[in-house]
Amino acid sequence: MTRLLLIGPPGAGKGTQATRLALAFDVPAISTGDIFRYNVTNNTPLGARVKSFMDAGAYVPDSLTNAIVADRLEEADAATGFLLDGYPRTTDQVAELDRMLLAGGNQLDVVVLITADTEEVVARLLKRAAEQGRADDTADVIRHRLDVYAEQTAPLIDVYSARGLVVTIDGLGTVEAVTDRILAALAERGLHRGSSTL
């Protein structure tokens, strides 16, 4: 029964850590970015609705994003826990997630904030652009995504801090080092990983 959120700027390494933490805690990693990208790649009706927002580095409208997450959390594998990566990103999404959790009589355990300074995240995203060619990894769009994060998502840190849920993790260093930091911080909060090998 582990319910985690990962928050951090684009390029902080959320996706990478999400996969590893999900394995460690034996819960599904649910990434709204991955769900949207999958739909764009496969030309689904949802993909057609979200593509222009994603390409521009803008957020997909809350109503659509909330509906996608509500559906995903209804699936059987999320009943006993989950790790949400990239959701919520707006105060409206926080309210909606609160409502979903309350409806199931559940609550969040911890919000993991992964930090990395702007220079580092821009460098990482440009490197990823060269390697993977993601449509939203161009210099202009990256800058816009960082602005949108600062404006719309960074305020969520205060909201969750006020609830005593936030652990802040330095996202600089190797993938393994960052995972170890997160696992140590979670263990301090009484959240202990299972036995799967990372």
Ligand code: ADP
């Ligand atoms: P990153 O955080 O590295 O920019 P993600 O893969 O998490 O990348 O998200 C990519 C894009 O998907 C976002 O720029 C946005 O367009 C869309 N997206 C993902 N999650 C959300 C969300 N919770 N609300 C609105 N849009 C989202």
